[in-house]
Amino acid sequence: MNDYLTHTKAAFDSASRTFDEDDNSNGILLWMRARAYEVYLKHFQSGDRLLELNSGTGIDAVYLASKGIKVHCTDISTGMLDHLSSKTETLGLSQMISYELKPFDNISQVSGSKFNGAISNFGGLNCIPYFTKLSADISSKLAPDGKFIAVVIGKYCPWEIFYYLLKFKPSIALRRLSSGGLNANLNGEKIRTFYFTPGIFAEYFNKEFTVEKIYSHGLYTPPPYLVNIYNKLKPFVKLLMKFDEITRGFFPFNRFGDHFIVVLKKKPDGN
Secondary structure (H helix, E strand, O other): OOHHHHHHHHHHHHHOOOHHHHHHOOHHHHHHHHHHHHHHHHHOOOOOEEEEEOOOOOHHHHHHHHOOOEEEEEEOOHHHHHHHHHHHHHHOOOOOEEEEEOOHHHHHHOOOOOEEEEEEOOOHHHHOOOOHHHHHHHHHHEEEEEEEEEEEEEOOOHHHHHHHHHOOOHHHHOHHHOOOOEEEEEOOEEEEEOOEOHHHHHHOOOOOEEEEEEEEEOOOOOOHHHHHHHHHOHHHHHHHHHHHHHHOOOOOHHHOOOEEEEEEEEOOOOO
């Protein structure tokens, strides 16, 4: 396991204790998940089998299972998977959700093949700076015409830039522009985080995949860490969310935002 992922594992093992509670108390995160689910359900249906990367405690897997979609979850964190295991047992979803401990660099060793698709939500992929091997590994696990849908933290977030410029903190406002990434603090652990534009991210996968669609994911809406703005100005922020929902699939709006969603389709010769 590389150094990036070693620190990531420790951080998310610690974060797993309150992960679901933190997620459910953040109105922006809940809105973002709902929008990601809309994209998933445009491409996957009941009876499909999905491979999930950085599954966390299984929040997305439980939702997809409720729609009749089987999910094989992978994560680097034993803490996250312990919570997923408990959740799966409590909800009686052991026939719909399976899991195994696998970091990104071991996806080729994942049990099963010919998945209808693969997913990665909320910036898990921002923990590594390279994707050439991962692209080939994901492709090898997918059925012909399989799709990979990734939700990735973007490089250009207008909200973050303007918010911190107004606070006279230019180094924070422009932090995502660093080519070498930056250290983010999560539960006392330093996680190296890398930021991508949709175009650059997609280029890493272009040997095995073609881009089918790109969506902005939080262009007008504040980033989740600014949830206090949502709590204080809820009607206004909900209006911004509506603007996001209307414009998110159109160029050039879909090139900017806190996150972006990219839908990649496996090429016929993608193995």
